[in-house]
Amino acid sequence: MRVTVDRALCCSSGLCVLTAPDVFDQADDDGRVVLLLASPPESEESAVEEAAVCCPAGAISVRD
Incomplete structure (x- = not known):
């Protein structure tokens, strides 16, 4: 799995941190x-x- 984030799209909701804090x-x-x-x-x-x-902003992308 490869994860990328787009900080420009991020709306700072924090759901990602609550879901996968590691x-x-x-x-x-x-x-x-x-x-x-x-x-x-x-x-x-x-x-x-x-x-x-x-993610409400769609700032997280996941690829296999």
Whole structure:
């Protein structure tokens, strides 16, 4: 799995951090998404896919 984020699209909702905190964080200055792991372990894949679906701004992309 390969994860990318578009910080320009991010609306700082924080759903990604709540869903997959080992993969996503939020910047202290603007609250936008920070990608911690571009290739998360298999154990995180389900949470990452949920975060991508739940993102209200569509700022998270997931590829196999």
